[in-house]
Amino acid sequence: MMRTFGTFVFAAAMASPALAATVTQAQPLTVLGDVPVRCKMSPPQASDGGSNTSFSQNGAGGEIDFTNFVDPVTGKLAASSAQIAFPIICTGAQTLTVTTQNGGLTNTNVTSPSGGFAARADYTLSASWASTVQSLQTVGSSASLDLSQSAPQSGQLVLNFTLAPGNQPLEAGSYDDAIVVQLNTAQ
Amino acid sequence: MRRWSKILFAMTALSLGIQAAYADDPNGEIHVKGNVPAVCSLGGWQKQSGPGAFVPGFDAVATYNSSDLVGADGFSALGPGSALTFHAPLSCNTAITWSFSTAKGALRLDATTAAAPGFARQWFYDLSAAPYTQGGSVVGFQPTLTSNGTPITESFGLGSGDAKTISYMGIVFSPIAQPLRMLAGNYSETITLTVSPTM
Numbered sequence: 001m002m003r004t005f006g007t008f009v010f011a012a013a014m015a016s017p018a019l020a021a022t023v024t025q026a027q028p029l030t031v032l033g034d035v036p037v038r039c040k041m042s043p044p045q046a047s048d049g050g051s052n053t054s055f056s057q058n059g060a061g062g063e064i065d066f067t068n069f070v071d072p073v074t075g076k077l078a079a080s081s082a083q084i085a086f087p088i089i090c091t092g093a094q095t096l097t098v099t100t101q102n103g104g105l106t107n108t109n110v111t112s113p114s115g116g117f118a119a120r121a122d123y124t125l126s127a128s129w130a131s132t133v134q135s136l137q138t139v140g141s142s143a144s145l146d147l148s149q150s151a152p153q154s155g156q157l158v159l160n161f162t163l164a165p166g167n168q169p170l171e172a173g174s175y176d177d178a179i180v181v182q183l184n185t186a187q
Numbered sequence: 188m189r190r191w192s193k194i195l196f197a198m199t200a201l202s203l204g205i206q207a208a209y210a211d212d213p214n215g216e217i218h219v220k221g222n223v224p225a226v227c228s229l230g231g232w233q234k235q236s237g238p239g240a241f242v243p244g245f246d247a248v249a250t251y252n253s254s255d256l257v258g259a260d261g262f263s264a265l266g267p268g269s270a271l272t273f274h275a276p277l278s279c280n281t282a283i284t285w286s287f288s289t290a291k292g293a294l295r296l297d298a299t300t301a302a303a304p305g306f307a308r309q310w311f312y313d314l315s316a317a318p319y320t321q322g323g324s325v326v327g328f329q330p331t332l333t334s335n336g337t338p339i340t341e342s343f344g345l346g347s348g349d350a351k352t353i354s355y356m357g358i359v360f361s362p363i364a365q366p367l368r369m370l371a372g373n374y375s376e377t378i379t380l381t382v383s384p385t386m
Binding site for chain 1 (some may be wrong): 224225226227229231232239245246247248249250251253255256257258259260261265271273275294296303304305306358360368369370371372373374375376377378379380381382383384
């Protein structure tokens with residue numbers, strides 16, 4: 001009889017989904033959440049007046065126009081500058097690059113400049129984001145600045161565009177370049 | 188005749204032996220004794236409502252989806268609408284003390300990412316815990332607290348009469364909306380329920 005009773009008790013304990021105990025039972029419940037990195041870049045804005053330039057914001061981008069691109073008498077580049085800021089916020093690590101597509105203000109209608117005239121106006125581009133400052137001088141081919149950060153950041157990406165006075169007259173025509181800012185999460 | 192005499196003598200001797208064996212219990216009673224210990228049976232956590240995934244059991248884990256936590260702009264999306272409700276079956280045959288404790292006092296970022304101005308790294312929450320009858324009535328106390336970022340433990344006692352009416356323990360975890368953008372990373376909080384039978 002005793003063996004039968006013992007067997008019954010054992011079977012009941014095995015069938016129960018709960019813990020029966022005469023001692024303290026502690027049961028943890030953990031709540032978890034994984035917050036992904038989010039980045040947001042707002043449309044650019046002129047952060048100061050610059051010189052010999054004007055800036056107009058257009059959608060997510062904008063355009064720098066020159067008041068006097070060249071000296072009207074000599075046809076040589078006039079000194080110009082612009083400072084453009086992109087408000088950016090990232091909740092985690094991010095990659096941020098600034099790329100000049102043409103590597104200089106280029107007259108794409110002129111394939112081979114001649115007669116002492118130039119068809120490209122090089123400029124200096126510097127960028128500062130968080131604690132990183134980088135700059136480049138255009139040389140006619142695409143180039144990039146890498147301002148990526150491993151920590152969350154909130155602030156402004158500031159681009160400084162500087163065109164030095166030239167010593168060579170430029171071919172007549174339209175000159176342009178595109179400066180592309182790319183922001184991505186890095187997780 | 189001599190053979191029968193021997194048999195009768197043997198039966199008499201056997202009868203005397205039996206009498207001697209029961210001499211200590213002249214009334215012929217047999218006592219059967221048993222002892223039922225004070226015991227509580229606590230089942231694993233089960234999620235009743237709320238968003239996200241859930242692994243039930245004695246060391247349960249509830250996980251919010253990323254889209255439950257933040258929006259596309261990185262701002263917090265958690266709030267009262269993200270409340271989680273859990274039950275754990277409980278049956279006790281005696282008085283109990285029960286308590287709950289929080290590990291952090293916030294659903295907080297685990298990583299050692301430096302605090303950055305303009306970002307948040309934790310959600311506070313409202314927490315209520317209570318024992319319930321099978322019909323859903325609170326037994327005894329139903330403490331509620333609003334976390335403030337520090338661990339907390341609260342303990343309560345219930346007499347045998349109340350304790351024996353308990354069907355389950357219930358917890359409601361209700362995050363408080365956070366107005367800032369949330370730092371990326373893994374957030375966690377652990378709430379521990381403790382039940383002790385008392386004599």
